[in-house]
Amino acid sequence: MGMSAGGGNAARGGRRGRRGGRGRGGAISEINVTPLVDVMLVLLIIFMVAAPMLTVGVPIDLPQTQAKAMNSDTQPITISVNPQGEVYLQETPIAIEEVVPKLEAIATTGYNERIYVRGDTAAAYGVVMKVMARISAAGFKNIGLVTQQEQQK
Template sequence: MGMSAGGAKSGGGRRGRRGGRSRSGAISEINVTPLVDVMLVLLIIFMVAAPMMTVGVPIDLPETQAKAMNSDTQPITVSVNPEGQIFLQETPITIDEILPKLQAIATTGYNERIYVRGDTAAAYGVVMKVMARISSAGYKNLGLVTLQEQEQ
């Protein structure tokens, strides 16, 4: 039975606490601090920007004397622009697509409020057709969106 009389590299030397790994090796741990910092900054940015991102279809709404409505959630909005194009939220759709799309997104049944936004230059008949389709989908809480009249 022989013994080896080698130096530290031969394996016969004393091992440290880490099982013989040298300190110059790669660290296998992931530093998540920069990731957390970036995620917190993005969270703050989205919290500030989210209220500004309502409906993006440019429409010239009519003015009325009605009071403003308070709404805590993002409502379902159907818009009609001056050319007669119809938008569900910001997505352009045809009048035939209104019924199946609204039935597909009914989350709390058909008691959800749907807002109809019609441009002042939009044809009255198109807006009424849209409202009829929404009503035939089963929704009963329809609201027309207008701007408050300015006092002169």
């Protein structure tokens, strides 16, 4: 009435702990592609949904009305449009045709220079859009609209 340490399979000639001739911890040459296919399909759906959103409108950074004030060490390039439709580069009045050449002359980091467009609330929307369109068409990438912080009631 003794117990065998080999188990029931050893007496019958079976192999304990082995399957198909591979030992424990051996390399498995089979690759399960099901998780890979699942991940690829999810990524495909994400890119199909996100792609149309990336190409909508003029590429500008719109500030939120409740955003905090900007902390900047250097004075940014600012283009302003007053209620009469006159365009100013910093504090100097210029013609709309001169906006791009003057920006290219003073931009220290090239077309990656941050440019802020300030439009008066009474200024014509068309004039502000003409200025922004010229700046964007010239190749400047970082165009932002400046607003005032919303007053709490």
